[in-house]
Every structure is written in C-alpha cells, then in structure tokens.
Amino acid sequence: MQTQYNTVGVAGAGAMGRGIAQIAAQAGSRVRLYDTQPEAVQRAIADLGAQWDRLLEKGRMDAEAVAACKQRLHAAASLQDLADCRLVVEAVVERLDVKKALFAELEGIVAADAVLATNTSSLSVTAIAAGLKHPQRFAGYHFFNPVPLMKVVEVIAGLKTDAAVCEGLTAYARQMGHTPVQAGDTPGFIVNHAGRGYNTEALRIVGEGVADFATIDRILRDQVGFKLGPFELMDLTGLDVSHPVMESIYRQY
Numbered sequence: 001m002q003t004q005y006n007t008v009g010v011a012g013a014g015a016m017g018r019g020i021a022q023i024a025a026q027a028g029s030r031v032r033l034y035d036t037q038p039e040a041v042q043r044a045i046a047d048l049g050a051q052w053d054r055l056l057e058k059g060r061m062d063a064e065a066v067a068a069c070k071q072r073l074h075a076a077a078s079l080q081d082l083a084d085c086r087l088v089v090e091a092v093v094e095r096l097d098v099k100k101a102l103f104a105e106l107e108g109i110v111a112a113d114a115v116l117a118t119n120t121s122s123l124s125v126t127a128i129a130a131g132l133k134h135p136q137r138f139a140g141y142h143f144f145n146p147v148p149l150m151k152v153v154e155v156i157a158g159l160k161t162d163a164a165v166c167e168g169l170t171a172y173a174r175q176m177g178h179t180p181v182q183a184g185d186t187p188g189f190i191v192n193h194a195g196r197g198y199n200t201e202a203l204r205i206v207g208e209g210v211a212d213f214a215t216i217d218r219i220l221r222d223q224v225g226f227k228l229g230p231f232e233l234m235d236l237t238g239l240d241v242s243h244p245v246m247e248s249i250y251r252q253y
Ligand SMILES: NC(=O)c1ccc[n+]([C@@H]2O[C@H](COP(=O)([O-])OP(=O)(O)OC[C@H]3O[C@@H](n4cnc5c(N)ncnc54)[C@H](O)[C@@H]3O)[C@@H](O)[C@H]2O)c1
Pocket: 011, 012, 013, 014, 015, 016, 017, 034, 035, 036, 037, 040, 090, 091, 092, 093, 094, 095, 098, 102, 119, 120, 121, 122, 142, 143, 144, 145, 236, 237, 241, 245
C-alpha cells in the first residue's frame, strides 16, 4: 500500500513521539525520530524494537513486518536530518515558545509543500502557526497516550490551514489504523475539553475532602467503567505533562 507520506519526521522522542513513530512505521512510512536529547532517541528506538519483538511473540505481527518496521525507523541527529520528510509531527514539551521556535526552524529545512503538524494537547494551533511563512500547511494532529492503543486522533485546522492538509492527515490516520476526528481549534479541542470533567473535577473532590485518591479511582474504574481512574490516568500521563495542559486550558477560557 502506498502511504500518504513516504517519509515522516517525528520531533520529540518521549511518550508520544515514540508512539507516533511506531504507528507511522507500521503504516509503511520511513520514520526519522529527532530529540534534543540524543539518548531519548536511542532509548525510544530500543524500546520500539522490544515492543515489535513482543508483538511478534504474541503473533500480532509476522517476522517480515517486524524486520521492515525496524528498518524503517531512523535516528535523526539534528533537525536538518528531517529535510526529506513529507510530514513532520511535533511532540515536544507543551510550551508555545518552544513549539513556535521549532517550527520556524523546520520551515527552513523541509520542502515548501511538506506538511507540519503539532501534537499539542491544549495550545492554539493558530497561535503555533502564527509567524510561519506557510501557515496553510500546518495543522494539529492530536494523539492520545498510549498512541498504538488509543485509536483516535483529532485533526485540527488552524485559521489558515489548507483543507487539503487536513484531508491528507485524515487519510494517513486511517492508514495508521486510527480513527480521525475533525476538531475545532478551541482550548483542549474535544477530548481534553471533555476531560476537564474528569481530572480537574477529581482534583476538586480531593481538595474539598470528599474522598481520597484511591477511592475516587476505584469508583470511576470499577463502578463507572473507565479503564483508569483519574489519578491513575494522571500518573500514566505524568504530572509534568498534565499540569501545563490544565493551566493552558484554564487560561484560555
Ligand atoms: N503524554 C500524554 O498523555 C499526551 C497526550 C497527548 C498529547 N501530548 C502532548 O504531546 C507533547 C509531548 O508530550 P510527551 O508526553 O511525549 O512528553 P515527554 O516529556 O515524554 O517527551 C517530550 C520530549 O521532547 C523532547 N524535547 C523538548 N524540547 C525539544 C525540542 N525543542 N526539539 C526536540 N525535542 C525536544 C524532550 O527531550 C523529550 O524527550 C506535548 O505537547 C503534550 O502536551 C501528551
């Protein structure tokens, strides 16, 4: 199958970046993984190799597919190494200044018609695109943790995003086995807006002394049917990641 983007760059090799790299490689794209911490890239490549080996052991992938995925995944030593990418997805720290600086640099490296996308959880896509020379090729592409298991991705057009860019990202999401959802460029988009009723309300319940962490987790997991309670989810996401998202959505409203 011809993939929508034959070469995909992923900037940020943390929890999200490595998951996006995994499903992009599984979809048949050559993937270039970049991080300011080279050891994060090496760790991610080693972890993904082990992950594919486990999928082989479980019979979910065959040996040929695993070997091909490993071959398609490459470490990028610098942003310059992303020059031939048709799509670059950014999954770095949730800070507007850092993301804007990264895309400004990337614009000078990739082809003028390459697509640039952000995995931001909460920042305005339009705000990240402001200052770009070609904001029409920029969109939000919001995955969830863990990426290979959470099979939904929000596709977010900024004010100037070309409709064809969102169509391309939508088609590629399906090639990666995900369900694309069009979301507006509003604080938290759909899922993290709705999620305010989960994590932040749970924090409020603790703050008001109604119940403790474990009790709230247990009720929402065992009685309401969520896979993880709100505090288990915050542990999985990491408070260093969750907190800036909460602040960002709060301030935008
Ligand atoms: N963790 C989640 O549940 C989740 C879900 C959806 C979206 N997000 C979003 O994805 C992004 C990344 O989150 P994460 O959980 O993977 O974070 P993480 O802390 O696990 O990884 C971030 C990585 O980015 C690297 N980095 C920082 N600045 C960089 C730069 N300028 N260039 C290249 N690499 C850089 C760091 O070294 C680190 O390895 C954030 O915008 C976050 O809001 C996170």
